[in-house]
Amino acid sequence: MATQQDTNRGSAVRHRHRVEGPQKHVVAFIFSIVLTLIAFAAVAAGGVNSSFTIILLVVMAVLQVIIQLAYWMHMKDKGHMIPIIFMAGGFFVAFTAVITALYWVWW
Amino acid sequence: MSAPHPEQVTSALPHEPEKATLEGRNKVLAFWLFLGGESVLFGTLFATFLALRNQVADGPTANELFKLPTVAAATFILLVSSLTSVFAIQAMHKGNRKLLQIWLAITVVLGLGFLGLEITEFYEYVNHEKYGMTTSAFSSAFYTLVGFHGAHVAFGVLWISMLIGQLSKKGLTVVTAPKVYVSAMYWHFIDVVWVFIFTVVYLLGKVG
């Protein structure tokens, strides 16, 4: 964040980025597709214990979101501390809202 | 402020042009903050949907309504479009403007395809299933949540289309690069939201 970083980044940093090709992102994509397929298949198959299916679906979604945030949105990269803090904050408040809706609206 | 004024840096485009100026870094950071707020926005919409998911009144239930093939197709399209926008950013980092524009254009086309599917789906529900905004609390929550996401996709399509044109006119510079980068972040976020929508709304709706 510091303003002093204006000069072009060092060649070492450049080099690290150079080697990063599309492979990682294609792998992330394949993971996403697989997780999606598992989720759809679990529902399409039917007949499975429904509370097991619910847990499975939620886990698949969370895994996929983590992969996409980390790789496609570069949250795993350096210098993303502040984005991580604020995204986590947003997800935390969203999570409390969801918990509320599930447990404290009807009784 | 002490950042170089955009004109200074045009001679050679740095490797990550979106972060070359203070303005660019500010834009990326503020967009992350905005996405934090958007998470709460969609979180509250999801909460609303979850609270009202079984409140169908006399209308159809989720299980009667949703057809998995359409949802699967929409999901696949949006996932691929997220990958193409990753490729767009990689093209940008290589300084290849033409390739960048091509990937962005593919992203836009996929976004339009997604919108087409969603509009068809809504049209079906309203005209054939008698399932509109006013049918039940469940229907209101469904249209609001999925519609908000759809509106985000539509806005993204307009935005990225405009950026493609801008790239032709201005070229890839430290001014245009942050805009492209931020629009890609936006597009990924839309995809993340959709992951939760197909899980929570459609798949869990089918499970019951």
Add this chain to the structure above:
Amino acid sequence: MAHAHSVKRHKGLMDWLTTVDHKKIGILYLLAGAFFFGIGGIEALMIRWQLIKPLNDFVTAQQFNELITMHGTTMIFLGVMPIIFALMNAVVPLQIGARDVAFPFLNSLGFWTFLFGGILLNLSWVMGGAPDAGWTAYTPLSTVAYSGTHGVDFYTIGLQIAGLGTLIGGINFLATIITMRAPGMSFMRMPMFTWTIFITSAIILFAFPAITVGLVLLSFDRILGANFFEVGQGGSPVLWEHIFWIFGHPEVYILILPAFGVISEVIPTFARKRLFGYSSMVFATILIAFLGFMVWAHHMFTTGMGPVANALFSISTMLIAVPTGIKIFNWLFTLWGGQIRFTAANLYATGFIPTFVMGGVTGVMLAAAPADYQFHDTYFVVAHFHYVIVGGLVLGIFSGLHYWWPKMFGRILNETIGKIAFWFFIIGFHLTFFVQHFLGLLGMQRRIFTYLPNQGFDTLNLVSTVGAFLMGVGVLIFLYNVVITSMRPADAANDPWEDGRTLEWSIPSPPPEYNFKQTPLVRGIDAYWKEKMAGHTEMTPAEPVGDIHMPSASILPFVMSVGIFIAGLGFMYHYYWIVAGGLGILFVCMAIRSLYDDKGWHIHPEDQVETNRKGVKA
């Protein structure tokens, strides 16, 4: 680099409509906030006049409902929040040694959307009736069935637009504080006011989207016939209560944290001592913000969530007393042994401490769920939240206004008149609200438009009304002070209080357009004080004198806000082509902004004034 772009400089009204200078936007916020504060104050006086005696008929029941709704809504969203934004615009960039905020254009956009949202909400008075469902707009009271006029539509749309402006401002200040700090100013060297604004902006970021959704749901119910809160179609009124308070309780901390920040600046300056326990203050602020998101259901103890939920929210609410207590003790220890000067600003600050403690203590009483069943919806609650909002926030605002007035306008407010205003205000305040505790315990419900004689309410209500008018007199004296001060020459020194500790006091009052001729180098907490103690009269620069790049003024934010305003009005009356037109204006402006790069302009060294033209004493 030294080639200048030709720049059109606007004059007069056009300058104010197009400005992107954070100092001018701060003044705009102050003017707009003061205007709405005045409206809210008049509404308050009308409420108190109605309640001065039993069975009064000054207003009807319907008018009374509109008055209390608009009083709460106006004061919170359009009165005090903009004044907080005024202070943060005027002060935060200076405190962190920046030349402007991260996004000057967005700063202007945030102001104009807020203003047009506020205007839309208040148009309801002349367009068929104000909202009448309370500032919380609980469903089903706020649904079409029970509130048939367009009043609540003005509430949902007006707050939606104003809230958009607030959210934009919040993101802008987060980015500004994260990226625009001067060299050497680490997070743990930031002045306390900047810290509280940072945390407040974060709360805005996470809380406002929730009310955005809530207002969307309510307006869809009312305008599009959706069923979120229609019990007959499966909707749930409890859902509204949750969404409203998931936003609403953090909103309380959005309001009070900046006041904490002001007090944490004023007390060290006038006690001539460093703020006691700086890092514990930072920690307490963050903790309050975090806990603030986990207590919302204490507004809903009587809704019937059951003993488990009530117990959980009781405990989390009481926990907030811990970080707040840390702050109170830190202020007391800062005063302890200091060379205290009771200027008007410091009077307000020291008046704040005991008053806010009283509000906090009744807060802990209300946090006990079983007791809350007795207090709920009585004047005890009214007394409690006015003690924290008026006794806390408004005293903090007045303190901050007195303190930073010379920095904003170059003139020190008259101290004697300021002190007279303080005594009128604080005595009036305690007269008004202290007795309301007892009214509540005696059983007087809030939001009733009149009461029968001889229930023990008569005298206390009379006292309360007298107090309210004393507060009004205090505010008028303050306004008089502003008027006579503005007629005096602008001759305030850089450091008019002579004991200024933070960066804003190292530059002229008011600062030049670019704030700092040279970005200062920060060497510790209370950066300016540290330099003074080292025998310097000004900050050590971190850069040579050179051209200063400035953003261009723009009319687009104003036009965009007009577009949103038009779209909102159209939506309310089902004219969807007007909505399309308004949104069209907005989108065209956004496209223009994106297509034409803002190259800005430069101020050359020869046009920069000498920063240290007035003497500085250590």
